[in-house]
Amino acid sequence: MTTAAPAPSTRDLPHPAREEIRLEGVLHALSDPVRLRIVRELAHEGVALSCSHFDLPVTKSTTTHHFRVLRESGVIRQIYEGTAKMNGLRRDDLDDLFPGLLDCVLTAAGRQAGRRLGN
Amino acid sequence: MTTAAPAPSTRDLPHPAREEIRLEGVLHALSDPVRLRIVRELAHEGVALSCSHFDLPVTKSTTTHHFRVLRESGVIRQIYEGTAKMNGLRRDDLDDLFPGLLDCVLTAAGRQAGRRLGN
DNA sequence: GCCTTACTACGATGGCTATCGTACGAGCCG
DNA sequence: CGGCTCGTACGATAGCCATCGTAGTAAGGC
Secondary structure, three states, rough: OOOOOOOOOOEEEEEEOOOOHHHHHHHHHHOOOOOOOHHHHHHHHOOOHHHHHHOOOHHHHHHHHHHHHHHHOOOOOEEEEEEEEEEEEEEHHHHHHOOHHHHHHHHHHHHHHHHHHHH | OOOOOOOOOOOOOOOOOHHOOOOOHHHHHHHOOOHHHHHHHHHHOOEEEHHHHOOOOOOHHHHHHHHHHHHHHEEEEEEOOOOOEEEEEOOHHHHOOOHHEEEEEHHHHHHHHHHHHHO
């Protein structure tokens, strides 16, 4: 019965509706290196990941802050799953609002990272 | 003075080279409403425009600041032309570094503006 | 019941930044 | 020359923001 449905209803996190997502907010969220890295990894894995999955060069407090910025700007969706908090990209919403934007940013980020490494 | 300056103008502005343009910097530059508006207008007109061409809801000091941010992040190129300073999008550089990114952002901004007006 | 794991909330802090006003320099034009 | 327009520089200010540490809550395992 509660296998595929959102069972843990104890804590619910506020997310902006699709129409409330603002381009400026998304761009600002993506303009931070730590957050861009998170988004890149989420896109690369393709599935929702727990916060602890990431190995970021900041403390856990700061990590929480970055995930909140991403959620409040509409870039990711956060759902509690037991003790873990799963983070998933809001690909459908973003692609509908800003077609191609996410892919462009991800491609650009990948190219930039590649340029820095071996070029 | 009669300094026999070889340059067309005694004042030359520092621009980042193409390889120095960082994605995070560009996204941050575009995440400000005033700057996004400037970039949209530059893209729409398609030619370099003087600073005074824009009717922005901020003072001239702040306008100068925003243009500098755009220049230092690599989004625009600024050239003195007599008493005016002409601002042009660095389309070629941006399209080469981040293919499609600028167009995606501009399209998204246009759609968002349209949604706010009457839709 | 207790301990561990996962994450949050709160307060502090230093830095960045958007904004302004005022004073100034650089070209044009009467 | 004297002013006029365009844009800059500098200083100030207020707000945001990335970061941290510490203390606390929620869920699950022993």
